[in-house]
Amino acid sequence: MLKPKIRTQVLQKGRPPFCLKSYQQCRGCFGWRNMLKAAQSDTSWQGLPLKCLLTGLTLKIESHLH
Numbered sequence: 001m002l003k004p005k006i007r008t009q010v011l012q013k014g015r016p017p018f019c020l021k022s023y024q025q026c027r028g029c030f031g032w033r034n035m036l037k038a039a040q041s042d043t044s045w046q047g048l049p050l051k052c053l054l055t056g057l058t059l060k061i062e063s064h065l066h
Helices: 020-021 030-041
Strands: 004-010 050-053 056-062
Touching: 004 030, 030 050
Parallel strands: none
Antiparallel strands: 004 056, 050 056
């Protein structure tokens, strides 16, 4: 079963992640993946800011795409 896609809004741009400097490739942080997964299945995450403490990137989950 496919999970619904979500729409995000960037509230604050962040610095490039350290993995791009070290490995030249984004490794996809587990924290972000888990927060986005939660937002796909639980609407209580929508509208809350999600912030990366390492880069400063802050997103808001706006809604599911239909």
